[in-house]
Amino acid sequence: MVNELRRSSLNYGGIAFIQLPDAGLNLTGTSYRIGVSGSFAAFPQAPRLVARDIHGNWAMLDQPLVSGMNTFDLAGKNWINVPSQYAVPTNAATFDVTQVTAVGLAHHRQRTSFLERFFILQINEFEITRGTNALPAVALTSPVAGAVEVGDSVSLSATANDAQGAVTRVEFLINGKVFATATMPPYNAVWKPITAGTYTIAARAFDTTGASAISNEVQLTVTADTSTVTPGLTGASLATATEGQPFSFTLG
Secondary structure, eight states: OOOOOEEEEESSOEEEEEEOOTTOBOGGGEEEEEEEEEOGGGSSSOOEEEEEETTSOEEEEEEEOOSEEEEEEOTTOOEEOOOGGGOOOOOSSOOOTTSEEEEEEEEOOOOOTTOOOEEEEEEEEEEEEEOOOOOOEEEEEEOOSEEEETTOOEEEEEEEEOTTSOEEEEEEEETTEEEEEESSSSEEEEEOOOSOEEEEEEEEEEETTSOEEEOOOEEEEEEOOOOOOOOSOSSEEEOOOOTTSOOOEEEO
């Protein structure tokens, strides 16, 4: 895709960035092709690539950009805290390279007495190339195959992880339809079947790119409730009735 962003600043540094999906993009599986133009000679230091994670933390790539086309793979690159001279909001929290919501350029703050200068950076080409995305791993750990009765509480549990990012949610499927959703571990739910029959239960996990994977399936047979209730007095002790004598009984 091609994006053009401009950032003008009077004697100060600043940033120009492109907003990414709110769910975040995993930079470890991503490469960039960035065309940058501007009066680089006006900058005390070369512009740098910056990124903001899903928590609002900014970080800077330790590799400077050059005027023209920059092509590189972000896997394994070193991200550092943004120095104050770049006038980028700082945050003490750890930058999460697996969930990035914005990427852009930052240029160094410039102060010159009696000199006003506008710095203009232009991103004239910006391509995001995602590498092969590994699907999340998910396993249904409960229930196990077997039989339960109508009205029983059935525990649904799953484990899930994503090697290139994070798991955003896990859905529990009953006969292919979503019954419950868990957005953070432990991924659990409880199901109380109301109709006898055979059911297929599975879990489906999603990562930050929207990719999903389905777990192993478990077959569960639900039978009718076999418990019975006998009407009448329970625990009653009846005395023998004798004509002309008082009659009594007690409930135990």
